[in-house]
Amino acid sequence: MSGETPPWVKGALRIEAAVLRQVEADALACYPSEACGFLFGPADDPPLLDEMRREDNEADKYHRLDPETFPRTSKMYFKINELRAVRALEEGAASGRPLKVIYHSHCDAGAYFSQEDAATFASGGTLMWPCAFLVVSVIDGEVRDRKLHVHVPGTNGFRESPLTVIE
Numbered sequence: 001m002s003g004e005t006p007p008w009v010k011g012a013l014r015i016e017a018a019v020l021r022q023v024e025a026d027a028l029a030c031y032p033s034e035a036c037g038f039l040f041g042p043a044d045d046p047p048l049l050d051e052m053r054r055e056d057n058e059a060d061k062y063h064r065l066d067p068e069t070f071p072r073t074s075k076m077y078f079k080i081n082e083l084r085a086v087r088a089l090e091e092g093a094a095s096g097r098p099l100k101v102i103y104h105s106h107c108d109a110g111a112y113f114s115q116e117d118a119a120t121f122a123s124g125g126t127l128m129w130p131c132a133f134l135v136v137s138v139i140d141g142e143v144r145d146r147k148l149h150v151h152v153p154g155t156n157g158f159r160e161s162p163l164t165v166i167e
Helices: 017-030 059-065 082-095 115-121
Strands: 013-016 036-040 051-055 099-107 132-139 142-151 158-161 163-166
Touching (some): 013 017, 017 051, 017 099, 017 142, 017 163, 036 082, 051 082, 082 099, 142 163
Parallel strands (some): 013 163, 099 132
Antiparallel strands (some): 036 099, 132 142, 142 158
């Protein structure tokens, strides 16, 4: 990328209903662990999300290796492989199908962007990766809510943004 902020980082995105169903199915399949993955779409239609790719939540792996540094398990936390994320960002940009959103689920909690989520994806007022974030709430084994969150430039904060489901 040229250093410009891509439009999808600002939110107000559209997601195909079939893709949202795939995300929600992943969240349900992973429950009571948090699901995570990537959403892609065409570069020439910046708000459109039309492809989903599931990723492994590596929280349990890190917790087993070093429970003091990584005290949370996949039931309360998600950890995406950063190398795979960087590769997905690079390959998506090169192919004209950029990674626009990182999704994850919350188990038995709301679809808010947690302080830990914010600390993971923003530092010093700068967004770590040029994308928005979708959080899916799964409570008692049912999807209850989903919310899109975007970075507030110059801060480490995030705000909700509209997500329109299209057929």
